[in-house]
Structures are given as C-alpha cells and as structure tokens.
Amino acid sequence: MTLPLPLRPSRHSPKVNPSPTITLDAQHLKKSYGRGKGRFEAVRDVSLRIGAGEVLAFLGPNGAGKTTTIKMIGGLVRPDGGQVSIDGLDPHRQSMALKRVGAVLEGNRNLYWRLTPLENIEYFGGLRQVPRRVARQRGEQLLEQFGLSDKHKTPVQKLSRGMQQKLAIAVALVHQPTLLLLDEPTLGLDVEASETVKTLVRDIAAAGCAILLTTHQLDVAEELSDRVAIIRQGQIIAEQSTHELIQQFSGSAYRIDCGQSIDPQRAGKIMDLGGTVVDNQVHFSSDALYELLDILRPLPIKEIRQDRADLTDVFLSLIRDGDQAPIRDLKQES
Ligand code: ATP
Secondary structure (H helix, E strand, C coil): CCCCCCCCCCCCCCCCCCCCCCCEEEEEEEEEECHHHHCEEEEEEEEEEEEEEEEEEECCCCCCHHHHHHHHHCCCCCEEEEEEEEECCCCCCCCHHHHHHEEEEECEECCCCCCCCCHHHHHHHCCCCHHHHHHHHHHHHHHHHCHHHCCCCCCCCHCCHHHHHHHHHHHCCCCCCCCCECCCCCCCCCHHHHHHHHHHHHHHHCCCCCCECCCHHHHHHHHHHCCCEECCEEEEEEEEEEHHHHHCCCCCCCCEEEECCCHHHHHHHHHHCEEEEECCCCCCHHHHHHHHHHCCCCCCCCCEEECCCHHHHHHHHHHHCCCCEEEEEEEHHH
C-alpha cells in the first residue's frame, strides 16, 4: 500500500536504525490545573521523542496525564514549562507546526455525520489550507486505500463504527502530517475492523509518519509500538523499546511439553533439580535446561516454551511498583 503522504522519505526501518530523524521532541513538559491549595500538577516533567516512521505507545492509568500531555503537544493546552518541537517548529509559537500534526482523539472523531466521507475529507482539508481540488484528489486516494471507496457517497452516520474510525484517520491525514496523534484507534471495533485499522496504522508509520498512540488496550499497544512510554501521576516511569521492555520483564523459566505422562523415576530426578512436573509438562528454570533434557531423553518433546511477559504484565508491575527509578532507554537520550 502506498499512502499519499509526502513525508520525509523514511530511508530506514526504525526497528533497524535506532536513531531515525526526530519528528516530535517534547522536553520537560509541565502543567498544573487550579490555583492555591487546589493546585494540581497533572504533568510534572514529561519528555518524549518520536522518530519519523516510529510508533510510540504512550500508556498510563486513568488520570495519569496522557491527554494533558497530548494536548500540549498538539498546541491545544499551553504548558507551564518545557518545550514542544515538531519538525523543529514550536506549536505554541509557530502555527506552521500545527500543519505537521494530525489527530484522532477519542470522543472527538472530527467527522460531520451528515456529510459523506469525501465531503468530510474536503471540509477538514480546507480547514488545514489544503486546496479543495488537492483535498478531493487525496481524499479519493485515501478512501481507496482505506477500503471506503464504495461508501464515498454514504453519509457518515450510516457507516459502521469501524468505517467511521478508518475515515477519522483518513481525515487526519489529508494535510499530510508528519506526526499523528492517535487515541484508542481500535476501541469498540470488532476483530476484523481492528485488524484493518492496525494494518493501516502500520502502513502510515511505514510511510514515515511518527505516531503517538494512546490506548488502554495493551495488546494493541504491544502489537503496534516500537517503543513504550509509561506515565504515572504526571511522570514518565518507563520509556524503552517495546521488545526490550518485555524481555526485561520476561522470566528465565521454561515449560516443556512431552506429550505423554512422565514416569515417577524421571519426575523424581526433575524435582531434585528444582523443576516441577504437572501432567505431561515440566516447569523449570533455564539454568537446568540441558540437564533436564538429558533426564527426559528419549521421551518425545512436543514443545519447549520460555515464559514470556506481555505488555500488560509489564504495565501492571510498573504501575504498582512505580516508585522505583525510571526505566529508560539510554540510546534515546543521546
Ligand atoms: P484518562 O486515561 O482517564 O483519559 P489521562 O491520563 O488522559 O486520563 P488527563 O486527562 O491528562 O489524564 O488528566 C490528568 C489529571 O489532570 C487528572 O487528575 C484530571 O482530573 C486533571 N485535569 C485534566 N484536565 C483538567 C482541567 N481542565 N482542569 C482541572 N483538572 C484537569
């Protein structure tokens, strides 16, 4: 799929090159609400960077400060402190910066329900100073790429929720942003529509767009993100490559499935090594792997699996134990 995104060419995969061109650079953002004794620090000191073509999952429990941070990045809320730079432009001082940003925010799908998909794209393109002819051309292309061409004359209110979501993303791309703020892209969608939207998100990133993804659906975050930043009580408590963070929290234990019951003699030897036997399965720590395989020889081995954490395990562990020093990817700080 080729998206009509004339972004800076992404000459490399962000997964391979750890230092892509930086699209978003937000440093030391702070925001308090209220005054005097009622003053509340919603965002205390948040720094985020996203490279071209990279997906950063920005995660945190309710009230952690995600929306406030995103609004500061998108120029909607003025920070009390810190700076935001999008392609080197400050959205709070240089309105040109806002042309680099597309947003699909939950609760505000940015669509007019009585208008058709193409009319919506043209209208919102106009708000972003995209000439009508160009918006129409890009709109037709986006609708085709998003599988909505046959609905181009259907009012939005008659589209399914998945179609509306795809259209909301298409609308956010009409001015060809380099940074896409994406909130809960698959919430409430059925399995098939979720998969389609996830594929679109990957395609958009592959075309070079930096994506700031917020979601409480941690499986979606795990699937889509290159990096994760976790915020708790207005502060980042972890920021690292998704893969490395999960690795770090994954155990060093193995599970072997023998596909047949293990005789008491072998079970005894396994227990002497600190392993446990449950039905056809052996659970043990990795340093005993080869000794265990010797004990099991010549039984058939159906599967050997390493216990692996998922992003939900990581998230819960960090949120519950968030007083520790932040986990950071030092590569990102250079
Ligand atoms: P959620 O996941 O529930 O959407 P969030 O991480 O997006 O939460 P924010 O919406 O940024 O969190 O809110 C952070 C804190 O700031 C919350 O305690 C919230 O009540 C407070 N807050 C947000 N907006 C305002 C406002 N306009 N006035 C006062 N307090 C606010």
